[in-house]
Amino acid sequence: MKGFAKRINTVAEYYFSAKLREVGQMVAEGKPVINLGIGSPDLAPDKTVVEALKNTAQNPHAHGYQSYQGVPELRASMAGFYSREYGVDLNPNKEILPLMGSKEGILHISMAFLNPGDQVLVPNPGYPTYTSVTHLLEAEPVFYGIDLEKKGRPNFEELEKKDLSRVKLMWVNYPHMPTGASGSKEILAELVDFAQRHQLVLINDNPYSHILNPEPLSILGIPGGKDVALELNSLSKTFNMPGWRVGMLCGRADWVEAILKVKSNMDSGMFLGLQKGAIAALNLGQNWFSDQNEIYTNRRKLIWKLADNLGLTYDPKATGLFVWCRMPEGKSAEELVDWLLYAKNIFITPGKIFGSAGNAYVRFSLCMPEFKILEAINRIKP
Structure with a gap:
């Protein structure tokens, strides 16, 4: 050894x-x-979610390998969810990639974009996986502070003083975990402008948008957001399905395609029963x-x-x-x-x-x- x-x-x-x-x-x-x-x-x-899983599992033809991109109905439901909840139109064939939980998306995105020595902007405090995945890929986390008195606004003034020439990705997370800072349209707009000026890829990790939050937001709904940002979302918290491991990556088609290259070499698609349950969840009402x-x-x-x-x-x-x-x-x-x-x-x-x-x-x-x-x-x- x-x-x-x-x-x-x-x-x-x-x-x-x-x-x-x-x-x-x-x-x-x-x-x-x-x-x-x-x-x-x-x-x-919801009971309809469990019934969809049970009914599918009883189908003898449902147990084979599934598409790396999920069944079309799942992607359509994800697109419908984004349209209803965030006012964001997504092409279900090109701008949505179902994931086995959004946590795997952190790794897939990072593998698609990062080379050793690249830098990644990570919120402090923030979800530890942003940092650990960055280290695993031999990239360097650069931590930035957020102002809890201003809905979690990043300290842009301090960031602008840094040499950002090696920074490729920036992780953001609204509503923010662990602090609960809500973010705002104004903050997301500042982030889009910041990413445009510094040629960064923004990733908004967005699994908490419907929990005790009166205004669910997507960074993809901000003008210019689709040009510079990707968004991760999840059914774990929103629909009480953490063990099901169902998430999604949304954003511009060429970036999603590149990430699919990584993902398709690491899994063989999600069990159809889980997909059918996710479809039922995504179509629940207010x-x-x-x-x-x-x-x-x-x-x-x-x-x-x-x-x-x-x-x-x-x-x-x-x-x-x-x-x-x-x-x-x-x-x-x-x-x-x-x-x-x-x-x-x-x-x-x-x-x-x-x-x-x-x-x-x-x-x-x-x-x-x-x-x-x-x-x-x-x-x-x-």
Whole structure:
């Protein structure tokens, strides 16, 4: 054995992969851990989604290899979803690529565009996979700050002072994870202008747009956005289907075609039953979103109460599936996370895993029933 590739030394195991093993072991030992850390929806998909899967699975002709680009009906449903929800017209044959979860799209996009030594703009705080994939491809992440007082606006003024000649990609994420900053049309327009001037490829990672967010936006709906941007979207959070692994990449045809070259060498298409379930989900009406958001609104109020009891501060105008909380001055986020887990059997996420700008923060997930959040509140009472 001559050793692993050098790239494996540039990344650690994904935080939740390792931490959930520990939490699982605690549960196996009989500890009643309440998991407020990970954003895996506990609610079920709509019954029509499950029926579509079941009906397809019973068809003996449905179990063969599928198209790398998904069935035409799936792409048409994705295009219809973008038209209804964002006012964006997409060619379902050229501007949409179904994915086995949008997380794989981060890798496929990066492999299609990056060479060793290229630079990538990554938000700090931000989703850790942007950084790890950049390292795996021997490219260099360049971190930029966002202003939580201005809906997560990137610090363009600082960015303009940098040498951006080696930057090829810029990751953006609105509504932002982990902070819940909503973004705005004005911010997306600034990003499009920035990308045009610096000849960057923008990628908006957009899985949270319908969760506690009154104005779902797509960067592809901004004038000029289709020329400089791609967008990832997912059914995981919006339709309670995280384990189904169904996502999509949308944007200009030549870029989608290049990414398909990567993807088609790495998988053999999505099971037809999953595609049929996704089609049913994408065609649900507005009542689906309002019903989900009513549940999340009630849960968020309880998380706010939990945060208040812990002396944490948060932005009540934030959106998305999480509550991002700042520690009191002089208090350690890691110490709070450990105390809650080991003394109170409550798991929350330390902000440091999202970058250095998260060191003074913790994150709560809304993916837990109200009675469990109430139990967590009771556990921390003096």
